[in-house]
Amino acid sequence: xxxPVGTQATVxxxxxxxxxxxxxxxxxxxxxxxLYLRPGHEAIRRLGxxxxxxxxxxxxxxxxGGFQVFSLNSLRKVTDEGVLFRSHLNGDAHMFxxxxxxxxxxxFGSDIIMALDECLEYPxxxxxxxxxxxxxxxxxxxxxxxYTGLGETASSLFPIVQGSMFGxxxxxxxxxxxxxxxxxxxxxxxxxxxxxxxxLEMVEATVPLLPRQRPKxxxxxxxxxxxxxxxxxxxxxMDCVMPSRNARNGCLFTSRGKVVIKQAKYRDDPSPVDEKCxxxxxxxxxxxxxxxxxxxxxxxxxxxxxxxxxxxYLDIMKDLRQSIVLGAFPDRLRVIxxxxxxxD
Amino acid sequence: xxxPVGTQATVxxxxxxxxxxxxxxxxxxxxxxxLYLRPGHEAIRRLGxxxxxxxxxxxxxxxxGGFQVFSLNSLRKVTDEGVLFRSHLNGDAHMFxxxxxxxxxxxFGSDIIMALDECLEYPxxxxxxxxxxxxxxxxxxxxxxxYTGLGETASSLFPIVQGSMFGxxxxxxxxxxxxxxxxxxxxxxxxxxxxxxxxLEMVEATVPLLPRQRPKxxxxxxxxxxxxxxxxxxxxxMDCVMPSRNARNGCLFTSRGKVVIKQAKYRDDPSPVDEKCxxxxxxxxxxxxxxxxxxxxxxxxxxxxxxxxxxxYLDIMKDLRQSIVLGAFPDRLRVIxxxxxxxD
Numbered sequence: 001x002x003x004p005v006g007t008q009a010t011v012x013x014x015x016x017x018x019x020x021x022x023x024x025x026x027x028x029x030x031x032x033x034x035l036y037l038r039p040g041h042e043a044i045r046r047l048g049x050x051x052x053x054x055x056x057x058x059x060x061x062x063x064x065g066g067f068q069v070f071s072l073n074s075l076r077k078v079t080d081e082g083v084l085f086r087s088h089l090n091g092d093a094h095m096f097x098x099x100x101x102x103x104x105x106x107x108f109g110s111d112i113i114m115a116l117d118e119c120l121e122y123p124x125x126x127x128x129x130x131x132x133x134x135x136x137x138x139x140x141x142x143x144x145x146x147y148t149g150l151g152e153t154a155s156s157l158f159p160i161v162q163g164s165m166f167g168x169x170x171x172x173x174x175x176x177x178x179x180x181x182x183x184x185x186x187x188x189x190x191x192x193x194x195x196x197x198x199x200l201e202m203v204e205a206t207v208p209l210l211p212r213q214r215p216k217x218x219x220x221x222x223x224x225x226x227x228x229x230x231x232x233x234x235x236x237x238m239d240c241v242m243p244s245r246n247a248r249n250g251c252l253f254t255s256r257g258k259v260v261i262k263q264a265k266y267r268d269d270p271s272p273v274d275e276k277c278x279x280x281x282x283x284x285x286x287x288x289x290x291x292x293x294x295x296x297x298x299x300x301x302x303x304x305x306x307x308x309x310x311x312x313y314l315d316i317m318k319d320l321r322q323s324i325v326l327g328a329f330p331d332r333l334r335v336i337x338x339x340x341x342x343x344d
Numbered sequence: 345x346x347x348p349v350g351t352q353a354t355v356x357x358x359x360x361x362x363x364x365x366x367x368x369x370x371x372x373x374x375x376x377x378x379l380y381l382r383p384g385h386e387a388i389r390r391l392g393x394x395x396x397x398x399x400x401x402x403x404x405x406x407x408x409g410g411f412q413v414f415s416l417n418s419l420r421k422v423t424d425e426g427v428l429f430r431s432h433l434n435g436d437a438h439m440f441x442x443x444x445x446x447x448x449x450x451x452f453g454s455d456i457i458m459a460l461d462e463c464l465e466y467p468x469x470x471x472x473x474x475x476x477x478x479x480x481x482x483x484x485x486x487x488x489x490x491y492t493g494l495g496e497t498a499s500s501l502f503p504i505v506q507g508s509m510f511g512x513x514x515x516x517x518x519x520x521x522x523x524x525x526x527x528x529x530x531x532x533x534x535x536x537x538x539x540x541x542x543x544l545e546m547v548e549a550t551v552p553l554l555p556r557q558r559p560k561x562x563x564x565x566x567x568x569x570x571x572x573x574x575x576x577x578x579x580x581x582m583d584c585v586m587p588s589r590n591a592r593n594g595c596l597f598t599s600r601g602k603v604v605i606k607q608a609k610y611r612d613d614p615s616p617v618d619e620k621c622x623x624x625x626x627x628x629x630x631x632x633x634x635x636x637x638x639x640x641x642x643x644x645x646x647x648x649x650x651x652x653x654x655x656x657y658l659d660i661m662k663d664l665r666q667s668i669v670l671g672a673f674p675d676r677l678r679v680i681x682x683x684x685x686x687x688d
Contacts, residue, residue: 010637010644016628018359039611039636047614047632055628267383270391284360284399288391292383293354299643300354 002227002317003029003061003239004310008038009054012244013302014310016055022280023310027059027111029239032104033068037087037094041107049109061112061239062105063219064160065096067188070119078118080138098142102150102157110155114186115143117160122192129164133173136162144180156183158217164189165198167205174209184215184237191220191240200229207234224253224316228336231320232329243313247305250294253312259287261305266291279311280304346571346661347373347405347583348654352382353398356588357646358654360399366624367654371403371455373583376448377412381431381438385451393453405456405583406449407563408504409440411532414463422462424482442486446494446501454499458530459487461504466536473508477517480506488524500527502561508533509542511549518553528559528581535564535584544573551578568597568660572680575664576673587657591649594638597656603631605649610635623655624648 004011004019006028011019019025030050035041047053050060069076069085076085082097098116105113117136120129140159147157159177163169170187177185187206190199203218210216217237218230230238243253252259254274259266272282273290281290281304293301323332348355348363350372355363363369374394379385391397394404413420413429420429426441442460449457461480464473484503491501503521507513514531521529531550534543547562554560561581562574574582587597596603598618603610605617616626617634625634625648637645667676 008636008640008642009633010642013643013647015359015362015624015644015647017624034640038640039632043612043632046612047630053630053633053636055633268387268390280359280361286391286397288383288387289353289397289399292352292397296352296378296382298352298354299357299646300359302643303357303359303647 001027001237002313003027003237004313005029005031005239005241005244006054006056007031007241008034009050011306011310012248013299013306014244018280018307019056019310020058022307023314025058025310025314027061028056029061029063030054030108030110031065031068032062032101032108032114033065033072035062035108036065036104037089041104045107045109049107051109059111060108062108062110062114064101064114064116065104066101066114066117066160067119067219069096070121078135080135082116082139083118098139099146102143102147106150106153106155112184113147113155113157115140115157115159117162117188119189119192120162120164122165122194124164126164126166126169129162129166129169133163133169136160137173137176140177140180144182158182158184158186158215160186160188160219161206161210162189163202165194165202167201170202170205171209174206178210182214184217185210186217186219186237187235188219190218191222196222196226200233203230203233203235224313225336227313227316228320228333231324232333240313243309244306247309248302250301250305252290252305253309261287261291261294261301263291273308274312277308277311277315279308281308281311345371345581346657347371347581348657349373349375349583349585349588350398350400351375351585352378353394355650355654356592357643357650358588362624362651363400363654364402366651367658369402369654369658371405372400373405373407374398374452374454375409375412376406376445376452376458377409377416379406379452380409380448381433385448389451389453393451395453403455404452406452406454406458408445408458408460409448410445410458410461410504411463411563413440414465422479424479426460426483427462442483443490446487446491450494450497450499456528457491457499457501459484459501459503461506461532463533463536464506464508466509466538468508470508470510470513473506473510473513477507477513480504481517481520484521484524488526502526502528502530504530504532504563505550505554506533507546509538509546511545514546514549515553518550522554526558528561529554530561530563531579532563534562535566540566540570544577547574547577547579568657569680571657571660572664572677575668576677584657587653588650591653592646594645594649596634596649597653605631605635605638605645607635617652618656621652621655621659623652625652625655 044053072088073085084095101116116139118132161174163173215236218235250261252273255276266287269287323329388397416432417429428439445460460483462476505518507517559580562579594605596617599620610631613631667673
C-alpha cells in the first residue's frame, strides 16, 4: 500500500470525500510533530480524535515526529530521555520522549503509531550511526514498555529500524527491535539524499530479518518507478509527499513519463494528462486547461493535479497487488523494468 | 438566480463536479477581460469553447470586460470607438470595441454575453455620468448591430444600463436600450462604493422601464441580506465575488450571522459552521477543524468554506424562488426583514 501524506490533517487541496470515494484510499499518513504543535493532541482528543476531527473514516498512520524534529529544527538537544526542540511556529521549547509521543498518537487515536527514532543526516560516520541506532533501539524499548503498560489499545505500535547507510548496523538494529514482537516494522532514515542503490541495499539488509507475516514499511519513498523495486524487496507499505508536492509544482506523472504542465507545448493541447488514466482529472480536463490554471495561479490546479498523481501512485500499487495475488509478480516486475520511462 | 464568479474559468478552490452536483449551480459567471488576456479567446475557441475548456456543462455568462478595464487599468484611453488599455499581466496594449467584445464572447461560446459598457467611479458628476451613459448606449447599439448582423447564434446579448447614481440618467439609458429588444438587460455600475440605499434607489429607477418578461440582472451584488431586497425590486439575476472571496478570507455566512473562523472561541468547537446547513462542509466538518485549516494556511479551508458560502447564497435564492412560485413572496420578505442578523 501507498499512503498519501496529510501532514496537517489534510492532503493538501483534496477533499476527504475525493480521497475516499474518487481515489479509494484506505490509509493516510499524518504528522505527529505538526499536529502536536497545532492544534495540539489534547484539542484533537477533545474533538473525538483525528478520524473525527478530519472527517476521515478509514485508517490513519502517524509518524513519530522524530523526522520533523531532526529536519525542521536546527536548535535541538538529544539525550537518552528524548529530544528537546523548538517549535518552528513560535520558538517555544518542547520535549518529545519515547513515552510522550506514544501518548500524543494515542490521543490522536491513530491506527498505527510509530516509535520515536533518531534520524541522522546523510552521510554519517559508522560510529555516529552506531550510537544513534543504539539510542533508537533504547527509545523503541521505552516506547514499547510504555505502550504495552497501557493495556489494550486500538492502535498498533511500529518500531523503526535505523542505522544510516551501514548494513551491519541496520541488521543489528532490526534484530534487536524484532525481539519486541511488534505488529509491524518500519525502515526509517532513507530518502535523505543518498543514492537510490544505497537505499535499496539498506532495505535488502533489513527486510529478511523482519517477521515475514508482519507489515514492513519503508518511510518516505519513493518515485513511481521505485515502488515496484521496494515491493520486490518485500516492502508492504510506503509513503511519500512526492505525488502531492510534485502535483502542486506542476509536475504530473503519466504512463509515458512526466508532464511538466507549464511547457508551451501544452498551450493548445486538448488531450488529458494521461490518455490511459481513468481519474477524475483525466476524465474531464485537458492539459491546456490545467496549464491555464497553473499559470493563472489557481488553486484548482493543485486539486486536479494531486488527484491525478495520487491516482497514478495508487494504480501502480493496485497493479502490483493484483500481480502478487495472481502469482505473477516476477513476470510483472520484468515487464515494468523493461518499460521505457522519461519525459513525455 | 445567483451566479457564482469563476473569473479565470474556475470558481476558486471548488471542483466543477461539486459546483454541479453538490451545489446544483445552473449558471456561472466568467470574466471576459481575464480570459481574453489568458489563455486568449482564440485558444479557448480552438479548444472547443469555454464550456468544454473548463468542463462545465451548464450555462455561462461572461461579462463585457468593461468593469475590469476600468477598475484594473490606471492607463486607459476611452474613445467613441472603444477603450484602449494595458494588460495587468504584462503591460501589452489592447483595444476593446463594442464589436470585438461580442466576438470574444462568441469565441468563448458563452450562453449570455454582455455589451461593452463604460463604468464610472463613484462619485461622478451628473455631466460626466450623462456623457458616459450616452457612450454606453452608443456602444450597446454598435454591439447589437454587430451581434444581429452575425445571424443566428446560440448566445443572448444583454445591454447594460449605466448612469451612475442619477435616476434620470438611469431611466433615459434604460429607455434607449429597451429599443434594441434584447433578450435581457443588466444594471451595471452599482456596488462601486455608494451607500446601499442609493444602489436600491437606482434599481428602482430602472427596473420598471425594462421589459417585464425579460430577465433583469444587477451586476456585482450583494450581501446575503441584500439579495431579497433586489428580488423585491424585480431583479432576476445577481452575481458577486462575496461568498467565495469572504470564504477564502475566513468569513462564513450562517443563518445566525457571520462566523469569523480565526476567532479563538472556535478552537474546540465541534459544531458545524451552521447547524441548519445541509452542505457538504457542514455535514462533515467542525468549526474547530476549519479554524485549524485556516490557521495552518491549508488550501482545503478555501474549498470547504467556499462550498458552504455558495450553498448559503444559493439556498437564499431557492427559498425566494419557492415563495414566489407559491405566491407567498410578500409574506416571506416580511419574515426575512424581521429576522435578526449580526455576528454569531
